[in-house]
Amino acid sequence: xxxxxxxxxxxxxxxxxxxxxxxxxxGVSRPAIADIMEEAGLTHGGFYKHFASRDDLIAxxxxxxxxxxxxxxxxxxxxxxxxxxxxxxxxxxxxHHRDSPGTGCALVTLGAAAARGDHSFKQxxxxxxxxxxxxxxxxxxxxAKGRAEAMLTLSALVGAxxxxxxxxxxxxxxxxxxxxxxxxxxxxxxxPSTAVA
Numbered sequence: 001x002x003x004x005x006x007x008x009x010x011x012x013x014x015x016x017x018x019x020x021x022x023x024x025x026x027g028v029s030r031p032a033i034a035d036i037m038e039e040a041g042l043t044h045g046g047f048y049k050h051f052a053s054r055d056d057l058i059a060x061x062x063x064x065x066x067x068x069x070x071x072x073x074x075x076x077x078x079x080x081x082x083x084x085x086x087x088x089x090x091x092x093x094x095x096h097h098r099d100s101p102g103t104g105c106a107l108v109t110l111g112a113a114a115a116r117g118d119h120s121f122k123q124x125x126x127x128x129x130x131x132x133x134x135x136x137x138x139x140x141x142x143x144a145k146g147r148a149e150a151m152l153t154l155s156a157l158v159g160a161x162x163x164x165x166x167x168x169x170x171x172x173x174x175x176x177x178x179x180x181x182x183x184x185x186x187x188x189x190x191x192p193s194t195a196v197a
Contacts, residue, residue: 157180
């Protein structure tokens with residue numbers, strides 16, 4: 001690959017990375033091509049050398065944003081080797097994640113857009129939901145129970161983060177994060193059963 005091709009590939013990756021961050025922070029309808037290109041240090045006119053349309057860029061950025069979260073979740077689970085689910089819960093429901101949507105989990109920001117999106121967008125979203133469920137289920141010693149627990153855990157994580165970002169009162173937002181985290185940790189696979197027969 002010649003220098004110009006390498007430079008073009010690097011520029012494309014830079015634009016895609018910026019767009020993925022903006023999609024995580026703002027959703028799919030807000031990021032403007034001009035803003036993305038300016039932040040990438042490129043002209044608006046050069047956009048079409050890299051992408052067929054804005055929809056093409058946003059679709060690729062959304063898929064990238066969704067995929068990038070998986071590595072972060074795996075890393076979070078590995079931080080607490082004795083209780084990996086606790087490590088994942090603590091990392092996901094922390095204030096820094098709430099306050100940094102541009103680098104956070106795209107499941108939170110892109111859920112509503114995926115529900116209204118086309119087949120490929122829904123497929124990309126579903127792929128990540130399934131990957132996260134597999135990751136969380138693998139933390140449980142009982143595979144049969146693990147999948148159902150993973151669905152509950154992931155739903156609570158994403159829902160709590162969505163609400164914590166959406167409410168106006170900072171103390172209430174903090175309360176949402178901390179209470180859901182504590183309940184999930186008590187409910188998790190390492191917690192004693194409190195079920196009534």
